[in-house]
Structure formats: C-alpha cells, structure tokens
Amino acid sequence: MALAGLLPLLGLGGCGPGENPPWKAEAPKAPTGGEAAYVAPPIALASSMSQTGVVVLSGSAAPGATVRLGTPSGEVLSAVADDKGAWTATAPKVDTVRLYGLSMVIDDRTVQSEGYLALTADGGAAQLRAGTAARVMSPPSRRPRILAIDYDRDGGAVVSGVGTPSAAVGLRVNRVARGDAMVDRHGRFAIPLSQPLGAGPHEFEVAAEGGEDLIEAATARQDPPQGGPYRATRTAQGWQIDWMTPGGGLQTTLLFDRRG
Secondary structure (H helix, E strand, C coil): CCCHHHHHHHCCCCCCCCCCCCCCCCCCCCCCCCCCCCCCCCEEEEEEECCCCEEEEEEECCCCCEEEEECCCCCEEEEECCCCCEEEEEEECCCCCEEEEEEEEECCEEEECCCEEEECCCCCEEEECCCCCCEECCCCCCCCEEEEEEEECCCCEEEEEECCCCCEEEEEECCEEEEEEECCCCCEEEEECCCCCCCEEEEEEEEECCEEEEEEEEECCCCCCCCCCEEEEECCCEEEEEEECCCCCEEEEEEECCCC
16 A cells, blocks of 8 residues: 555645756666656665675666665765666665665666665665655564555655565554555555654554564654754664655655564
C-alpha cells in the first residue's frame, strides 16, 4: 500500500517550494512527446561491511552506465555498470550516517534515482523516499520485522519492514489497530497509519503469517537541521535521520538495528 493517496490527510511529504540541492536524486518522470524513451533509474540493492572496513554497495543500472553517488559535502563515489547492468561501489566507513544522491549517466543523459541513499556506520543502507516509507536493505524474513518508521511534523506516518511475500500484515499502535497492508513479492510491506501520530513514546506491533514483531520508539516534532540538508542522531534502537525533502518539507526516518 502506498502512502501517496493519504498525503492530503496525513501531510507526509514535501510541503512547499524550495531549491533542490545539487546532490539531489529525485525520481525521474517518464518523457513525453519527442523526448527519448524512458530509462529506469539506477537503484541500490545491497550493502555490507567488508573485512577491510569499507562499505560495499551494489545495485542495478542501465548496462554500461556510469553510476554516481554524491554527498552534500562534495564526496563522490562512482562505478560503471557491466553488460547486465550490475554495479558495485565502495564507501569509507564513518561513525555516523551519510546521505547520497544516486544517479547515472547513459548516452549523455543523466537519470536520477528516487530519494536519497542513507548509509549507516555499521554498513547498513536504506533508500529514503519523500512522503512514503524508507526501503531498508535487509535479507528476506518469514517473520514480520519492523525496520523503519517515517513521519512528518503533522503526524503523517508509515511503518515499514519485511515479511513473507503475499501475506497480510496488520499494525497496532499502543494496542489500537492503525492499518494493514500486503507484503509484496519482494518481501516488503509499508503501512500508512490511519490517523496522525502524536508525539511521545509508542509501541508499534505488526502481526502476519510467521508471527509478530513489536518495537518501542518515541516520536517528536523536529526542527529543520541547521548547516546542512539532514541531521543524524544515534538512538538506543538505531538511527534517527531528520532530512529535508526535495519539495522543501521536513521528514524524520527512524532506522532500527534489526539484523540477525
């Protein structure tokens, strides 16, 4: 289930005009009329920490494309997709979260990926997407597992994670039913809350084929980050990332350490 249809009610997403930073990576629009044929944007599929302490990223792009990952500070990672479209890039390990804009150049044309790619200090990664759920790079799981919560300053929120493909999954917040969805064929689910989420501590519980999962997390109305487009804070469960969307809104993504 996508969150887009609930944006007018819940408010999660861009909420005003604003200039996009040069490292942005928005979802491209399909060209019309005499424009070139639509090209699918590059995506990151996996992330891991190597034995030498660097983060290894892999993904897919157009065959032969030059893949670029850029940070607000000017760091640039690059790779070239092989004849099957697979690419691999390495990033140095750091003690916080880095956000990258992901794009590719093919036939002198730049194609940008949706959202921003967040790398965490332990080598984890997630695709942050404005107005909807983060896609955390995680192995499949038969048991439902909450991996992320996204919310905005108006209380619009979505809970996401992994589970058994095609299974129905229900969400309870503080023991009250707040939404449901189907796990997609890739083993991912995203559940927009049926009502705005208030600030404070909460219990988030999902139930589906394979069992249940519960996580406690606190939400708060955040101020925009100062001195950059995002702010990352270590929490007891993982990371909190407060980031400015391409449309000028403020979104908070909670990423949880749920490996193993």
